[in-house]
Amino acid sequence: MTALARHRRLSAAWASGPGWKGWFSTVNHSDVGRMFLVTAFFYFLVGGILAMLIRAQLATPHSAFAGPGIYSQIFTMHGTIMMFLFAIPAIEGMAIYLLPKMLGTRDLAYPRLTAYGYWCYFFGGAMLLVSLLFGIAPDGGWFMYPPLTGRIHSPGINTDFWLIGITFVEISAICAAVEFTVSILKYRAPGMSLARMPIFAWYMLVVSLMILTGFPPLILGSILLELERAFGMPFFQVELGGDSLLWQHLFWLFGHPEVYIIFLPAAGVVSTVLPVMASTTLIGYRWVVAAAVALAILSFGLWVHHMFTTGIPHMGLAFFSAASTLVAVPTAVQVFAWIGTMWKGTPRLHLPMLHILGFFVTFVIGGLTGVMVAVVPFDWQVHDTAFVTAHLHYVLFGGFVFPILAGIYYWLPLASGRRRFFRLGNVAFALIFIGFHVTFLAMHWVGLMGQRRRISTYAPEDGWTAINLISSVGGFVLAFGLVIVLIEIVLHLVVPRRSRRNPWGAGTLEWAVPMPPPAYNFASLPRVTSREPLADDPDLGVRLARGEGYLGDARGGLRETLMVDIATGEPEQHVVYPANTRLPLVMAAVTGVFFLSLLLKLYWLTPLALAGVAVLGWRWVWQLGSDTDLGCQPVGHGLALASASETDRPPGWWGSAFLLVANATLFGSLLFGYAFLWTVAPGWPPAAFMEPSLLVLVAAPAGAALAVAGIALAVRRNRIGGDPTAALLAALAGALCLAGAFALLLAGAPHPTGHAYGATLWVLGCYGLVHALLVALMLAFLLARQRAGYVSRSRRAELAIVPVWTGYLAVVTALILAAVYLPGFAA
Template sequence: MTARDDDLARLEDVWSTRRGWRFLSSVNNTNIGLLYIGTALLFFILAGVLGLLMRVQLAVPDNGFLGAETYNQVFTMHGSVMMFLFAIPIVEAIAVYLLPNMLGARDLPFPRLSAYAFWAYAIGGLAFFCTLFAGLAPDGGWFMYPPLTGLKYSPGLNADFWLLGIGFIEISAIAGAIELIVGILFTRAPGMTLGRMPVYAWAMLVVGVMIVFAFPAVIAGTALLELERAFDWPFFIADRGGDPLLWQHLFWFFGHPEVYIIFLPAAGMVSTIVPTLAGTPLVARRAIIAALVGVGVFSFGLWAHHMFTAGLGTLEMGFVSAASMAVAVPTAIQVFAWIATLWKGKVEANAPTLFLLGFMAIFVLGGLTGVMVAVIPFDWQVHDTYFVVAHFHYVLIGGMVFPVFAALYYWLPLVNGNRLSEGLARWVFGLMFVGFNVAFFPMHVTGLLGMPRRVYTYAADLGWNGLNMLSTVGAFTFALGVALFAWDAWRSLRRPERPVGNPWNAPTLEWLPSGDYGNRSIPRIDSIDPLWDRPELVREVEEGGHYLPRTATGARETIATSPVAAAPRYVLILPGDSWLPLIAAAGTAAFFLLLTVKLHVLAWICGVAAIAAVLGWMWQADRASTVADVDIGHGESIPVGATGTASHAWWAAIVMLVVDLSIFACFAFAYVHVTMRLTVCPPPGATLPSQDLALTSAGLLVLGSLLVWFATLAVGTRRLPWLVLAALGCVLASCAVDVGGLLDAGLDPTATAWGAGVAALASYQGLHVVTLAVLAPYLAARAWCGLLGERSRAALDTIALVWHMTTLQGIAGMLVVRLVPLLMA
């Protein structure tokens, strides 16, 4: 055996995938990505079946196929599963599968985080869906508007399953976003500058940032509504100072960016596929990247687009209306660039091309009706009609489902080398395209004729009969196309594996020969379209002629590069397969679901198991390598691992803390919102703790952060664990002062929404204190075991960041609670 063969054998051994039941412990992005995609497509089919049940019910007037209660559950689950269990997960799933190879990396930087995100989503999502069969499915609509979803009007557990069930799904999505942001910025192939990065990677980077800022709003909103239902804290009860519109602000601050969180990855796929199919570079590439960023920015100014009929002020509605129209400009830039690229090249009428053309036609129509409903007087007329149902299906199915199907036809050969049938693809596309338009285009007319949304039946003399029957026929036609695709995909995946090659003559790196270890060697990139500009790159990479042709440390590795220029910085050691992510995810899902059914003891046992599993994989991951610098090829040597701000783990912690700060900001907004409804603040009978207690609490928090800062300077000494534990004592004392002060002041969160807002901010600070109470002993234990050193201090650095954020949020919470009443005086 030659040295080159021996290097390859070692790579294959280190990265080999376990077989049989042990496959479930895999953390490799290829395996997790395929499981992720398959599960998301399963939920697409399940949600589609629910949609067909709705169409059967609405096919004829006065139908008794589904009763009102059952229809409400089916309606709610259809929307919730499509949005939370399919649309968002499928775009993250495809990114987990594609991005490492597309970026020239061996894997994403936190493989166990990806595995945890998938299993939390899969286990929790399936359990959530099964509530349908127990009659416990949520029935308040996928938007869950109070007061109808409050305890008074929804006394059962149905709404709680939605509120707590969505919780772990959002945790999964945020975990995936952190993984993608850090992976895109820090694990690109050397030489792949931001200017050379694939447009799809740009799209996923923008989407990851959007998730970080948008998803905290729905997390905060669901937490507040569950606190109201579980503990009678009246955030949304108008009689006690609450406001149902508060939910709409929080929900749509997440909900409208979510539309673009779904669309932008699809746009990135289109921008990647179109040049390949046209055989020419993408027209206006820089303008498309700028447009992606522009859409991401504009999307956060659109949340009240859904609230034009809610009684907002003229100025606010005018601003949102203008933003709703302006977002069409960067979107149009992308559409015109795709058309220009297709016009410039020579395109064949294959399966991906058909679905891309179908996407452009449907999405443009959806965009036009979007501009229509951005006009406030028109929106007042159609807001709660089937016109809006038609609009958002044109945007979401046209803007995401058709590009996803194009992507499946385009990238499925990566799995086992087999393409899907071109002959069947024409039938699939025809059935889906015709079925979709027959199903949803008539809904524009149905809505203009006055048919309201969210009704389970209608009278026979309203003039909607034929249109509804036509929509039902179209829905089943669309479903037949999906079923035909599923059969063809199952048939193709069962075929014997073949060499993948590059069947489309694509220019991007995911078509390089690869195995479980990714590429045989990590290439150096010097152009936007590397496989077109350097055809010899395929042979060079496969022969191990580039970076890391062997395992330098005996572990799984990739190269961490600088975020802008993609210069090699250090070798990033990746964790291997483990059962801990699966255990942690199962514990997380069980914690939320068992809390829902009031099995509190079992829920907390599962929660503790989840925390223990997470601490276990943190313990394993943060270890220094015995190797200093290693030769990575091209005559370059770089260190193994990094610490502080040079480390990818440090930046991942920063992203996580941005999420944390965003959630805090939403709680603070809720407090300010209910406070502004008061005539007198604090309301009669309510007081705050004395200023001296607040200053004492803030001083203890600052002292704790100072002690942690000293601990970061005491690495390798015996003082470190005692400094950390002393800091924990300060934080616990601060929490005790806060709780004692609130009790002495007689604050009653059940009396008014203002009191509930104060209690919510205090409770969020308490959650941080509990977190530090877990992390501080963990850090001390690592120090006592000799596992904290200058080259293995990631846990110390990241926990120090969490500690300082706890201090800042605690002080900020006190200031918000005390200053807002003064400003209103």
């Protein structure tokens, strides 16, 4: 087969639908990555406009530009958009587009999940944007501290938009984190061991695990606050056993790792682009990976440094202050590795390198001010002043926007196949760099003089007028620079000036694909023997186009790729992806109906939306697998591999395992909140504990045991060629019995509006009930698949997935029963 014939066959299998309608059904990672990036930078534009409105308001004292109410909406939406709708989605979009190309594969692990995540982000962001347009946007700050955001002080719908819209958007982040984790660990080019992975992939693996363990506390906090606002469950009301500090703990358990979730991917871009700009390789590859891992771990031990002024014990102050300064060590390891790389090589001052140098200067200053606010006496002085706002922008803008701009200019020729014609980028960089430092150095200054954060006006006698005017002028200079960047990118895409292949002389695999990349990335998958395979073999792209790698036959119009061993990268399974479909769009829309029903208090619609999600989820999974035995499939180079549907660790098993990491973190955060209220909040322990129910104590363990034993027996029966139907029916009966036990627990629980104790028990019981029903749905699906002929002795993959969920349900059941009934027994 000729290279042209292979290209045509692969394009027919992988291409999106024709015209604009194809964007609604595409599941290709390049398409979805571009959609993420375009949407994220649209929100960056909106957030930037809001920032200019803030600077216009503060440029002069007693400004009548915006009243206090509108101003509160402006600064709240500015922070919300930049943190939730720009920063995380932008790096998700870049990673979605680049990772398969860097890893030497054809797509991410779950293409439909990628598309579903995008549409959740699109609809969730649209909810927040609509609230801004109609003047009912959130106005409690991007941190939403109760009791200010409780229904007493914020009775309108503004806060509900934030709580429900952000939770909707965070589904997208969880989807992306599961996608990236499984893709990086299991979907790589043959021979790409962990030690040979691109450094950007290491950073994204660390960040994905951080998202899975960092976002659930905020999701839980948003759920609890919305339950308090909608149904009167008093989680944060002191007079009813709640505590507003619980929100701060849950928020900053997310909020401080969030800073590093934003910074680390940008550091991955620097670690990738800088060596190419210096014509060398990265110094200390293993040390940089270790530093990224250490920084991720340490970031979860720092959340209380945002709460130094809340009256925590002195021992806690000392511990968290020391931990906050300790993060400078892994950060310094990365910085010195980058400096050593420049020293080793010969830096070329191309535009990406200019932005990296801007990153160095800005981020180091932000890091130094971060050490300052980690010192408790200094933090007491500058807490809640403009100094902290300036520090945050130095870390996030300096640590994220400069590297992202460097990455955009670096990979833009790859995505477009074109080179720059107009040289506007250098002027834009100068305006951005100068404007940024004028704006936020002035804010450091005025913060030290006592200007508070989030104030809408000030008096002339405060002495802040000149500094604020300078800061506002710098802000508009910064905005002009960013507008020029946008203009140059548009011109780049319009002017047809072809770029040569691999214009930077990089050694990583993404530059081995054609420019611009086809939908399938690689005509055949490469065999990797080093960290920079393209540097070892500059003709690699040509040889892959000839079909000299794996899966070069392009057979049957299938979307094929390989799964590999985690450590060694040796091929393990043959995977066939699903084709384009509008199912992710429809499912995201129905998910949006669920969130809208909560926002608009249309509770009769909520169960209908949940039923719709369940039906669509059933159809989603039903389309996978095969009703015939496929056996081992030839993948090239004389190698034949088992189909993923005929293995014990299929893609769905890995996705379930990492999704349950996020699920377990949310449940652990719920137990943490229960223990925190019990320990700290007034009115605990309550006057009367929940009475133990003998029926629940018998039915719940019995149901969990029957579900676990039933699915285990079904797996064993299927393995020896027997009929697993009876065992599956027993497991289903166990799950339904367990659901009934949780329903009885809820019926006997104290009223959830009387005290935080009863409200917490209700949430614990509902968590168990939802998971029991979910496992029952999975078992019913397995029964239907088994009866339809999709499950057999060889096609055992689906039977391997459900035991992960039943085992988790059993553990959760034991913990819920202990949390609900042990205090009563102890008393």
